Amino acid sequence: MTRAARVAIMMSILAVAIRLIAINQPFEDNWSWRQGDVAAIARNYFKGGFHFARPQIDWAGDQPGYVGTEFPILPFLAALCYKIFGVHEWVGRVQAVILFAISLPFFFWLAREILGEIGATWGLLFYSFAPLGIMASRCFMPDTPSLALSIVGLYFFQRWIEAERSTSFYASAFCISLSILIKLPSAIIGAPLACMAFQRFRFSVFRLCSVWLFAAIALLPAAIWYWYAYRISLDFYPHHFFGAGGVKIMPLASYWKIAEETPTLALTPVVFVLGAIGVFTSSAKSGSKPFHWWLATMILFIIIVGYGNRHPWYRLPLVPIAAFFAGSACEYVGAKISRRAVKITVSILLVALLGISALVSTRIFYHPISAPLRHAGLELKQTTPENSLIAAADNGDPTVLYYAERKGWHFLEKDGIYNGDPDGAAPAITDLEQLRAKGAKYVVLTSNTVWWLDLYPELRQHLDVTSTLTKATSEFRIYRLNSKSK
Numbered sequence: 223m224t225r226a227a228r229v230a231i232m233m234s235i236l237a238v239a240i241r242l243i244a245i246n247q248p249f250e251d252n253w254s255w256r257q258g259d260v261a262a263i264a265r266n267y268f269k270g271g272f273h274f275a276r277p278q279i280d281w282a283g284d285q286p287g288y289v290g291t292e293f294p295i296l297p298f299l300a301a302l303c304y305k306i307f308g309v310h311e312w313v314g315r316v317q318a319v320i321l322f323a324i325s326l327p328f329f330f331w332l333a334r335e336i337l338g339e340i341g342a343t344w345g346l347l348f349y350s351f352a353p354l355g356i357m358a359s360r361c362f363m364p365d366t367p368s369l370a371l372s373i374v375g376l377y378f379f380q381r382w383i384e385a386e387r388s389t390s391f392y393a394s395a396f397c398i399s400l401s402i403l404i405k406l407p408s409a410i411i412g413a414p415l416a417c418m419a420f421q422r423f424r425f426s427v428f429r430l431c432s433v434w435l436f437a438a439i440a441l442l443p444a445a446i447w448y449w450y451a452y453r454i455s456l457d458f459y460p461h462h463f464f465g466a467g468g469v470k471i472m473p474l475a476s477y478w479k480i481a482e483e484t485p486t487l488a489l490t491p492v493v494f495v496l497g498a499i500g501v502f503t504s505s506a507k508s509g510s511k512p513f514h515w516w517l518a519t520m521i522l523f524i525i526i527v528g529y530g531n532r533h534p535w536y537r538l539p540l541v542p543i544a545a546f547f548a549g550s551a552c553e554y555v556g557a558k559i560s561r562r563a564v565k566i567t568v569s570i571l572l573v574a575l576l577g578i579s580a581l582v583s584t585r586i587f588y589h590p591i592s593a594p595l596r597h598a599g600l601e602l603k604q605t606t607p608e609n610s611l612i613a614a615a616d617n618g619d620p621t622v623l624y625y626a627e628r629k630g631w632h633f634l635e636k637d638g639i640y641n642g643d644p645d646g647a648a649p650a651i652t653d654l655e656q657l658r659a660k661g662a663k664y665v666v667l668t669s670n671t672v673w674w675l676d677l678y679p680e681l682r683q684h685l686d687v688t689s690t691l692t693k694a695t696s697e698f699r700i701y702r703l704n705s706k707s708k
Contacts, residue, residue: 226339237350254592255619267301290455290463293403314362322359325370336509345549353583368405395439413519414512460638468530490579500547503554594697599625615671647680
């Protein structure tokens with residue numbers, strides 16, 4: 223075993239260990255609302271009979287709440303694990319950690335083929351400790367598992383291109399297919415795959431039956447599932463298809479926000495600067511072209527899917543892309559430094575800068591900004607009858623309903639979807655009365671929405687007349703709705 227391989231193994235162990243810190247943290251961090259939906263689907267499988275093709279959310283009130291979503295293998299596996307371990311946050315989170323761990327050697331081997339051991343080792347370091355990657359790879363979400371499978375599939379595709387072995391072919395096709403099933407935007411992995419195929423076969427690629435077979439295996443299952451998921455969203459209230467509306471060009475300010483977040487919260491300035499340098503230092507290496515294609519496709523994806531990219535996890539593929547190019551920059555610069563003492567000093571400084579900036583940015587992601595919603599949910603769980611329906615003024619975050627273990631609605635809502643803050647007392651009162659008519663028994667406002675009562679005194683007066691305040695804290699207010707308005 224080479225020294226680089228030993229360093230890569232130790233680095234991988236450390237990367238996984240860091241992700242296990244606070245692995246049982248409640249779903250109250252920056253990405254709570256997305257995790258809350260996935261966790262609700264898992265628990266509804268667990269309690270509702272494991273009907274795989276019927277993923278259910280909690281915010282459809284008295285309706286079943288079937289939604290169109292990604293291939294729900296992750297919440298389904300979590301529900302199966304609940305049978306053994308019980309319902310715990312770590313059960314969902316650890317799936318992402320495991321898939322991330324699996325991706326580490328494949329990323330290293332893939333980079334080593336192009337950059338050599340030095341560049342691959344640096345690339346693995348950056349891939350392992352970029353803040354966006356750390357956060358995503360310990361969240362109960364499909365993004366890291368999907369990306370990990372893309373990396374594994376990309377590695378095996380490269381092996382098939384080189385040796386044309388059937389085992390590599392089918393391993394790659396299976397991983398890419400599952401990656402796209404789990405997260406549809408992962409289809410952008412097709413860009414580096416296409417680049418590899420064109421580099422090897424040129425335009426004769428269109429005449430190869432094996433390439434068409436690969437495309438069928440990779441894309442046909444996803445096409446079937448997402449067509450079915452779309453039909454589910456049409457047939458069942460709240461008629462929701464996860465990710466719908468994401469394809470939308472946004473105002474320039476939205477892209478500027480992304481441009482500001484990428485060097486800091488997502489990659490750290492170290493990885494961003496080195497990655498930018500590596501785009502140019504790697505251009506002479508033919509093996510790096512798939513990563514150039516991947517980067518170009520990601521930039522195009524961010525622009526076209528501008529609305530979807532308001533969520534930072536949509537940009538997760540930038541982590542392995544930037545890590546690869548940053549590794550290339552380190553390999554290039556290292557080759558220019560002849561003195562061993564200088565190399566060691568620069569390496570220590572680089573690792574220290576990465577560690578400090580990664581720690582600062584990652585702590586921001588972990589901050590429990592949705593703790594008031596969780597605490598309100600736990601209070602509702604303890605103090606309300608089991609079948610109570612809740613109107614939750616939660617800014618569209620299902621954390622309240624998930625921890626309350628109750629069904630209900632976002633308030634305000636339109637066709638089941640959170641409809642934003644009220645622009646006056648009248649719309650809020652109208653919406654509340656409509657939810658009461660549908661069976662809502664309680665309404666909860668958290669510290670994020672309780673200001674409605676100060677801004678719109680008529681809403682406060684309406685609640686005073688038509689409901690009873692059962693609990694008030696600095697984090698939330700819970701009202702029991704009377705059966706009839708007075």
